[in-house]
Amino acid sequence: MDILEPMYTLVFTELVPSFHVHLQVLLGLLVLWVLFKKSEKPGRPGKAGKSELDIINDWKPEPLVTPVPAKHRGLNAPVTKNQIAQHITVNGVKCLNFATNNYLALVNQQEIDDVAVAAIRKYGVGSCGPRGFFGTVDVHLELEEKLAQFMRTEAAVVYSYGFSTIASAIPAYAKRGDICFVDEAVNFSIQQGLVASRSHIKYFKHNDMMHLEQLLSEQAVLDRKNPKKAAKTRKFLIVEGLYNKTGEMCPLPEIVDLKNRHKVRLFIDESISFGTLGDTGRGITEYYNIPIEEIDLVMSSMEGSLGSIGGFCVGTTFVVEHQVLSGLGYCFSASLPPLLTVGATAALNLMDGNPDLVKELNEKCDQLHRLLHKSETLARYFRISGCRLSPVKHLFPLELKSGTENELQKIVDLCLQDGVALAVPAFQLNDVKFQTPSIRLTVNSKLEAQDMSKCLSTLEKTVIATFKPTSTS
Amino acid sequence: MKSLDLTSEARMSVEMNGFPAKSDPLPVKNGKKPSTNGHTLNAEIHQNGTLPTPKRAKESFEQVPIYTAIMTYLGFYILMFLGYVNQMFFSPKVARETNREGYTPLYDQFERFYLRYVYRRVKDCWNKPISSVPGAEVVVKERVTHDYGWTFEFTGRETKCLNLGSYNYLGFAESTGKCADDCIKVVEDKHGLGPCSSRHEYGTTEIVQNLEALTAEFLGVEAAVVFGMGFATNALNIPTLLSKGCLVVSDEKNHASLILGLRLSGATCKVFKHNNMKHLEKLLREAVLNGQPDTGLDWRKIVIFVEGIYSMEGSIVHLPEIIALKKKYKAYLYLDEAHSIGALGPRGRGVTDYYGLNPKDVDILMGTFTKSFGSAGGYIAGSKEIVDFIRVNSHAACYASAMSPPVAQQIITSMSIIMGRDGTSEGLRRITQLARNTRYFRRRLHQMGVIIYGSDDSPVIPLLVYLFSKIGAVVRTLADRKIATVGVGFPATPLMEGRIRFCLSAAHTKEQLDYALDTINEIADELGLKYSKKPRDPNPILYETDDLSGVE
Numbered sequence A: 001m002d003i004l005e006p007m008y009t010l011v012f013t014e015l016v017p018s019f020h021v022h023l024q025v026l027l028g029l030l031v032l033w034v035l036f037k038k039s040e041k042p043g044r045p046g047k048a049g050k051s052e053l054d055i056i057n058d059w060k061p062e063p064l065v066t067p068v069p070a071k072h073r074g075l076n077a078p079v080t081k082n083q084i085a086q087h088i089t090v091n092g093v094k095c096l097n098f099a100t101n102n103y104l105a106l107v108n109q110q111e112i113d114d115v116a117v118a119a120i121r122k123y124g125v126g127s128c129g130p131r132g133f134f135g136t137v138d139v140h141l142e143l144e145e146k147l148a149q150f151m152r153t154e155a156a157v158v159y160s161y162g163f164s165t166i167a168s169a170i171p172a173y174a175k176r177g178d179i180c181f182v183d184e185a186v187n188f189s190i191q192q193g194l195v196a197s198r199s200h201i202k203y204f205k206h207n208d209m210m211h212l213e214q215l216l217s218e219q220a221v222l223d224r225k226n227p228k229k230a231a232k233t234r235k236f237l238i239v240e241g242l243y244n245k246t247g248e249m250c251p252l253p254e255i256v257d258l259k260n261r262h263k264v265r266l267f268i269d270e271s272i273s274f275g276t277l278g279d280t281g282r283g284i285t286e287y288y289n290i291p292i293e294e295i296d297l298v299m300s301s302m303e304g305s306l307g308s309i310g311g312f313c314v315g316t317t318f319v320v321e322h323q324v325l326s327g328l329g330y331c332f333s334a335s336l337p338p339l340l341t342v343g344a345t346a347a348l349n350l351m352d353g354n355p356d357l358v359k360e361l362n363e364k365c366d367q368l369h370r371l372l373h374k375s376e377t378l379a380r381y382f383r384i385s386g387c388r389l390s391p392v393k394h395l396f397p398l399e400l401k402s403g404t405e406n407e408l409q410k411i412v413d414l415c416l417q418d419g420v421a422l423a424v425p426a427f428q429l430n431d432v433k434f435q436t437p438s439i440r441l442t443v444n445s446k447l448e449a450q451d452m453s454k455c456l457s458t459l460e461k462t463v464i465a466t467f468k469p470t471s472t473s
Numbered sequence B: 001m002k003s004l005d006l007t008s009e010a011r012m013s014v015e016m017n018g019f020p021a022k023s024d025p026l027p028v029k030n031g032k033k034p035s036t037n038g039h040t041l042n043a044e045i046h047q048n049g050t051l052p053t054p055k056r057a058k059e060s061f062e063q064v065p066i067y068t069a070i071m072t073y074l075g076f077y078i079l080m081f082l083g084y085v086n087q088m089f090f091s092p093k094v095a096r097e098t099n100r101e102g103y104t105p106l107y108d109q110f111e112r113f114y115l116r117y118v119y120r121r122v123k124d125c126w127n128k129p130i131s132s133v134p135g136a137e138v139v140v141k142e143r144v145t146h147d148y149g150w151t152f153e154f155t156g157r158e159t160k161c162l163n164l165g166s167y168n169y170l171g172f173a174e175s176t177g178k179c180a181d182d183c184i185k186v187v188e189d190k191h192g193l194g195p196c197s198s199r200h201e202y203g204t205t206e207i208v209q210n211l212e213a214l215t216a217e218f219l220g221v222e223a224a225v226v227f228g229m230g231f232a233t234n235a236l237n238i239p240t241l242l243s244k245g246c247l248v249v250s251d252e253k254n255h256a257s258l259i260l261g262l263r264l265s266g267a268t269c270k271v272f273k274h275n276n277m278k279h280l281e282k283l284l285r286e287a288v289l290n291g292q293p294d295t296g297l298d299w300r301k302i303v304i305f306v307e308g309i310y311s312m313e314g315s316i317v318h319l320p321e322i323i324a325l326k327k328k329y330k331a332y333l334y335l336d337e338a339h340s341i342g343a344l345g346p347r348g349r350g351v352t353d354y355y356g357l358n359p360k361d362v363d364i365l366m367g368t369f370t371k372s373f374g375s376a377g378g379y380i381a382g383s384k385e386i387v388d389f390i391r392v393n394s395h396a397a398c399y400a401s402a403m404s405p406p407v408a409q410q411i412i413t414s415m416s417i418i419m420g421r422d423g424t425s426e427g428l429r430r431i432t433q434l435a436r437n438t439r440y441f442r443r444r445l446h447q448m449g450v451i452i453y454g455s456d457d458s459p460v461i462p463l464l465v466y467l468f469s470k471i472g473a474v475v476r477t478l479a480d481r482k483i484a485t486v487g488v489g490f491p492a493t494p495l496m497e498g499r500i501r502f503c504l505s506a507a508h509t510k511e512q513l514d515y516a517l518d519t520i521n522e523i524a525d526e527l528g529l530k531y532s533k534k535p536r537d538p539n540p541i542l543y544e545t546d547d548l549s550g551v552e
């Protein structure tokens, strides 16, 4: 109980003035300011004798932006429409969808669209405020409760954008001086979260547990030398459940073991593994049957399996609740529009009520996996990356030349003309690691066997057509 | 806690402000002619050195009375002290971590203490759940706490409150009408809620392309690109424009998303005092003259970052002076119109419209759709060259989800209405109504003798209550009288400047504003909020009317 209640009442009502403390602090600050006030800088090289006006007139800033090539994909992206079941209409042509993250094919499911329409009729479209300022709609609380319950954790928070979920969650905990051990294949939102945190970042080789252990041990040696500093330095281990860039799973049992031995906190980005791994889609922890309490924070977007927009974090109340006041994207942005929120809740309910959805997807992932590995044509030109159950499969070219990326794009464009939508993953220049170009195939649960064989035959045909002439010349 | 007895303070402040009101030296314009923001201004001469001094609406700002200042600090320290004692005796389960023995504590001591033992005392004033459209009125779900703010429970009761808290400037938060109908049609036509893909891959839809074309036209520039979240529009695009060796000159009151974008960019950042043109010029001049501090080399480029309306200050950016400065020092200008787009200017087209400036004088126009358009997302607009650069290099276009089609449709429909494309004068009516509501509400608050900040034309109105404890008291008392408002205190504002913020809307009627004003007047007496020492207008404040729309 709050024994100090009467005292609080006192402060909130009556106060005793005495300001000499402030006066002293002010005086102290004044003295410091006078002491440390910077003296004027001496002149600059090359500007001697020039008048102020000359310097200003001479100054030529760089242009704000540099021209971009008109052919860049960012200016010529295909126009899409009506993403329904295993199809998507691209530039007016109905294609098989091997491209978007609609893993469970829930986009445009009638049940989901119905609740979205009802939400517009009840709440309008925008929430017109951040969560703190009347932007918390009851549907947000319902979604959070449902997510926490589904993931068997104490608490959940929902953000209005997938990218910002992960990029905000990390710096809510990791601060300057802390250390983050990170897989080098992590996605760009994790990288941006790390930059914002200003922590020391130690990358280990993709899924290489020996390398991770080595880094942790090196740190342990340093910690023993300086236990005082170590006691103040938080350590985080940040991985993805399924890596978007490679389609590989993280070896969670080994990671949890290392985490426990070295007492680092484990954050997992489950943007892809949520809804796709585990018997009922509860992600990588369910897949490996590891108690979710071992993970400090599970983060995920809702722009994949749930077919909506936004993201969430789940974990203990102790950890998660902190984001309500410290997650930048949570506090300083309007909340997720109610129609998208109920859309995500409805998708989650569908997932929860039909475990077959996930099983169906797993089978399809497995099928495509086997088909890809059987293909001799592909084996001649590509290394196939991505684990059996991953809905994301990458074809990495065996031979990398300067024009490879264009060739891959050409293959994808040709497939598109034949009604198969694939993707060359888009990259930014400052994405630090793992920039290898690839063709990415994304599985969704509604793809049939004949769809997959069509995809494969189209792909083989265009690969041969594209690579043959160059390999003979 | 609930029933605060602030009578002694109230008495005091009445004494401080109790002199008879004198007549307002400024002309009170309650004329009959139709007016919108940016047309009838109480011009006031600003001393800005050699800079042009454009006509601008009166801005209000008052120093904190010294006694209040002392009380504010003192009250805060006592709160901290009590919190500290409290923490020694009482730490419930949610405040402890299990199964993490031997780990470095997850939180800084002070941060945790502040949130748990200081902020918790007023925690009930934020994150209040609603269960309706955030329109002129909003249904707030009642919560109770049985453990002094550690946890909350719903009572099941719901209260319809007058909504002075949401950013619904033009009243487009609606569940019926053209906007809602159009959005529903988009869902029914199977455009999907989420595109599950980025713009560079398969997230580009015709609806989004139409929105971009319309946005560019609305803003009067060559091109525009839109993103799914306003916050991310800043955080994921600013880093592409700047890098090491670039200098940013940023207003001290800039929004967290701008600051995050700047931090991620690696550029050097200098902060100028809020809306202080002299300080801005000093920084620009020094930057051009002195170059980079270590090498003495010229800066690669200098970019000024400002907002249209500052959401915590209610002030409007001094854009004409900034454009003059930017031209003089060859800097670039990034203008975040999150709160000003739609809400300012005779045609609702933001700050440039308000001042009658050429939007092309601003290099990068950024804004969000979460406020005036009642939707979600953000845009970047400007020359085709700049927008193409963003399309190609934006982190968001490459990695983040493209915009949701129904959300984009809401913006298209509301923007078309603002532009009069629907063949009615509904858009103009809303713009006019907001402008009148704003001036009426602000004048009456001035007349009451409370201290409010910001420009007379700004629909964001911070009312200064100073004391940390009063923020909670005012928010709660207003909530009891069925008025929903938000309070803002440390650390979001300086410790001294706790405030209550009202956001006006075109959806508010004069009767609703009168109810709010009368209530505020009573509370201001009860809780002692009439800090202002400025003379008060003895004449009744009239609500502007005209024949245009029949608004009373």
Ligand SMILES: Cc1ncc(COP(=O)(O)O)c(C=O)c1O
Pocket: A332, A333, A334, A335, B229, B230, B231, B232, B234, B255, B257, B258, B307, B311, B336, B338, B339, B368, B369, B370, B376, B377, B378
């Ligand atoms: C100046 C400014 N920029 C950006 C944003 C973020 O916009 P959104 O809520 O659309 O994410 C806000 C919102 O409060 C803002 O005030």
